Amino acid sequence: MLNARRLVAHLAPRVADAWPAIFAIALAVVLAHSAVSHLRDGGAIAQHYRDVLGLDAARAVGIAQLVAAAGLCVQATRAMTCAAFAAVLLIAIANQALTDRIGIDTVTTSLVLAWAVTVAWGEVNQRPKIDDFTVYPVPGKFYEGELNVRREPITQELPDGRRVQFNSDAPKKGPADALPAWAQGIRPLQWKASDPNGDDLSYRLSVRREGETSWTPIANGVANSLYAWDTTSWPDGRYQVRLVASDEDENPPGEGLQDEMIAGPVVLDRSAPSFADVTTRLEGTTAVVHGRASDAGLYVSRVDVGFDDDPTWYPAAPDDGLWDEPSEAFTLKLEGLPPGEHLLRVRVSDALGNAGTATRTVRIGR
Numbered sequence: 001m002l003n004a005r006r007l008v009a010h011l012a013p014r015v016a017d018a019w020p021a022i023f024a025i026a027l028a029v030v031l032a033h034s035a036v037s038h039l040r041d042g043g044a045i046a047q048h049y050r051d052v053l054g055l056d057a058a059r060a061v062g063i064a065q066l067v068a069a070a071g072l073c074v075q076a077t078r079a080m081t082c083a084a085f086a087a088v089l090l091i092a093i094a095n096q097a098l099t100d101r102i103g104i105d106t107v108t109t110s111l112v113l114a115w116a117v118t119v120a121w122g123e124v125n126q127r128p129k130i131d132d133f134t135v136y137p138v139p140g141k142f143y144e145g146e147l148n149v150r151r152e153p154i155t156q157e158l159p160d161g162r163r164v165q166f167n168s169d170a171p172k173k174g175p176a177d178a179l180p181a182w183a184q185g186i187r188p189l190q191w192k193a194s195d196p197n198g199d200d201l202s203y204r205l206s207v208r209r210e211g212e213t214s215w216t217p218i219a220n221g222v223a224n225s226l227y228a229w230d231t232t233s234w235p236d237g238r239y240q241v242r243l244v245a246s247d248e249d250e251n252p253p254g255e256g257l258q259d260e261m262i263a264g265p266v267v268l269d270r271s272a273p274s275f276a277d278v279t280t281r282l283e284g285t286t287a288v289v290h291g292r293a294s295d296a297g298l299y300v301s302r303v304d305v306g307f308d309d310d311p312t313w314y315p316a317a318p319d320d321g322l323w324d325e326p327s328e329a330f331t332l333k334l335e336g337l338p339p340g341e342h343l344l345r346v347r348v349s350d351a352l353g354n355a356g357t358a359t360r361t362v363r364i365g366r
């Protein structure tokens with residue numbers, strides 16, 4: 001008893017998984033058996049076709065059945081099996097109609113036919129769908145997104161052989177300029193897509209600079225839902241990124257379908273911000289440095305001032321309280337400078353750590 005139960009527990013999931021193949025083989029056996037009867041032709045079958053169709057079709061039907069049986073064994077998919085089963089049921093109904101045997105059997109046969117057609121139709125390829133596509137504007141932002149599509153780390157090899165690893169589980173926040181130089185050019189792309197048939201999707205990525213019409217591919221055949229775009233060799237500008245999800249690898253040639261989504265703009269920026277109106281004035285012995293810094297690409301993220309050969313940089317404050325715009329007015333008060341002439345060095349950085357410097361002289365006392 002125990003062994004029988006174990007045997008059922010062992011076999012049941014396998015049968016559930018492989019039912020299309022089992023069903024296909026059973027159907028093929030029935031078809032082959034019928035085919036042999038047709039080809040032997042004892043007279044009764046030939047007479048049946050002569051009565052119903054008015055011609056000697058027994059041999060042709062036998063050959064067709066053998067071909068169908070062989071095809072079923074080769075293509076034992078759910079769709080093929082159900083389609084073949086539907087065809088057999090359709091012939092049965094037609095036979096019932098032609099021989100005036102329409103009745104309760106026909107209703108049952110029609111219901112099974114409807115089920116077989118539904119299953120076969122359900123296997124017709126459906127279009128993949130991209131739900132979300134995010135391009136992180138700067139490398140440091142990568143870990144702050146709301147998407148959490150996967151937990152395990154993903155490793156990717158960049159074109160020059162470097163390997164990068166993503167891990168959405170390990171927050172690594174911090175200013176972008178703390179990253180090594182090569183990582184500053186990385187723009188992480190992350191997305192979420194699905195396929196109603198459960199097909200494995202393959203992704204293609206391409207980019208287009210603002211003002212251009214054609215897309216340039218950056219990656220093909222991506223299987224993960226993350227990609228590191230190495231922008232190091234791309235010119236500064238604003239870019240759109242296009243993601244195409246395709247199920248073509250999982251379907252017969254020509255039957256693959258795709259979905260696409262465009263994200264951006266992504267700003268590539270390697271140029272330092274510039275200064276305007278940097279002035280110094282004295283309030284007693286306090287030197288007040290005021291000015292405006294502007295960045296063509298992203299936003300101004302800090303301004304520091306140093307003087308003479310003092311190695312310390314003193315951070316200036318944005319006049320509106322936040323470093324969050326491409327152009328910011330800033331102020332710094334340096335107290336207690338000794339009398340005499342001083343050289344002030346003003347350094348401004350953008351959100352990616354590109355920095356520019358200006359110098360001013362200020363005289364304290366007489």
Ligand SMILES: [Ca+2]
Nearest residue numbers: 126197199247
């Ligand atoms: Ca599909």
Ligand SMILES: [Ca+2]
Nearest residue numbers: 269271297350
């Ligand atoms: Ca810049």
Ligand SMILES: [Ca+2]
Nearest residue numbers: 320322324325
């Ligand atoms: Ca501001």
